[in-house]
Amino acid sequence: MTTRTATALFSTTAIASETGSAAPAWVQLFPAGPELVARDGRRWRLSDPASVIAAFEANGAPLPIDYEHSQAHRAPKGETAPAAGWITAMEIRDGALWGAVEWTDKAAAMIVAREYRFLSPEFLHSKTGDILRLAGAGLVNRPALRMAALSRAEDPASPDASTDAPSNLPETPMDLTALCRALGLDAGASIDNILAAVERLKTEHQTAVAAAQAPDMERFVPRADYDQAIARADTAETALAAEQRKIREADVNAAIEDAVKAGKIAPASRDHYRALCAQEGGLDRFKDLVGTLPVIGKPSDLDDKDLAAGKSALTDQQRSIASKLGLSDEDYAATA
Structure with missing residues (x-):
């Protein structure tokens, strides 16, 4: 089965309340399903939360919680990606998935000081969007990840944990500079221009493949x-x-x-x-x-x-x- 890794910030994943005096021992990893909608509009399905727990238990080891998903972005480049805590157990509460966490002293202090307020799960899902297992999580405030499989735009202001995010808040755009450069476009090219350039590349590729399969006999001989x-x-x-x-x-x-x-x-x-x-x-x-x-x-x-x-x-x-x-x-x- 083809699988992909993703992260998401849900509106109910706040980990520090206005009056919190200690980092929580249990945090919500996924809201109740089966349909899950992230704050940037992406959708997945949590059809079988028990199978996610089974996959966690089969792994036989705690899962890391890091800072800003550094395990996914900094660690592969050989940069430091320390853990903020470890998910040691999981359970279902009213259809939602919760995890028991052992926080590091540094992370616990940052949560109490409200330097980090939200948790963004990192998970493996099928090509059709079914969540298969949890890979970890990250302490975040306003995620803007750069990898294509993980990238998303979030609200520039952290929402209150008890309310859904307003739909009219401005979004932080994805950094498309590298993509524009690869396509030969100016750094500030619009999405329409980017899509048009991609379509041109697809057409050129199809033309090249067709030419290779049926070459012009006036220019090529067996x-x-x-x-x-x-x-x-x-x-x-x-x-x-x-x-x-x-x-x-x-x-x-x-x-x-x-x-x-x-x-x-x-x-x-x-x-x-x-x-x-x-x-x-x-x-x-x-x-x-x-x-x-x-x-x-x-x-x-x-x-x-x-x-x-x-x-x-x-x-x-x-x-x-x-x-x-x-x-x-x-x-x-x-x-x-």
């Missing part, structure tokens, strides 16, 4: 189609790169063979120039170099043969060529 298209693109890119390599290799081989046939480079130096052409911009540099080289030999049918053995010393012209190519005399002689 994942399988996307993966297949990417695979095809990768295959095409690989094939294109391979074809480009073949074309480049053919261009390099053609340029080298042209240089050999022209007598500008030795046939045995093909691999050296092929490595040069493999570098970035290498083919262009090779063509520029060939344009500056003199003819070092006429083409013959011996161009592809190894004539390295028995070579004589290089001529001055051959040394000049070897220097331009960055080759030693021995390396050049081996390729000549």
Whole structure:
């Protein structure tokens, strides 16, 4: 069952009379039901007060009474939330729920001094408003709690315990600053503007959910189609790169063979120039170099043969060529 925690200030929960000289040993926790109406207009049902007592007894421990519901608001933030007293027993009196209280000295003195006059129960209720069990209570004068489940607006003046509160007393408004900030509104936005902003958020959320469930086919494609298209693109890119390599290799081989046939480079130096052409911009540099080289030999049918053995010393012209190519005399002689 979904449950929620709430607090309420009822018109009959005064704990200090005009002439009281001691803190009361018994306090009223809930007025007689079944319909309970808090002073801010909220409603609950106390259909089975005996079950509330049974839940208290099953808990096996007294329930705290604190100051201004500090157990609900300060304790979760690690702040001090001392007890003012402890509810040790409960009983039904004419349909109302009463509790026996052991007050702390400090709280008893404050009650006698009328520094606190009212008790506000904190309780667990079902989603439909049925009170299930008591969680504790707080000494209060004018509650204005901040948590959504506990927030309420109360009269700025404490009512007399013997009379119902007038319905025309002014109310202390809830602090909606944080809510306005979250909605992007000015801090003083009206309730109508806040509700309108909430409705806009709901509409935007519904639109987003609908769009996610049925995406626009002009902007989105199924994942399988996307993966297949990417695979095809990768295959095409690989094939294109391979074809480009073949074309480049053919261009390099053609340029080298042209240089050999022209007598500008030795046939045995093909691999050296092929490595040069493999570098970035290498083919262009090779063509520029060939344009500056003199003819070092006429083409013959011996161009592809190894004539390295028995070579004589290089001529001055051959040394000049070897220097331009960055080759030693021995390396050049081996390729000549």
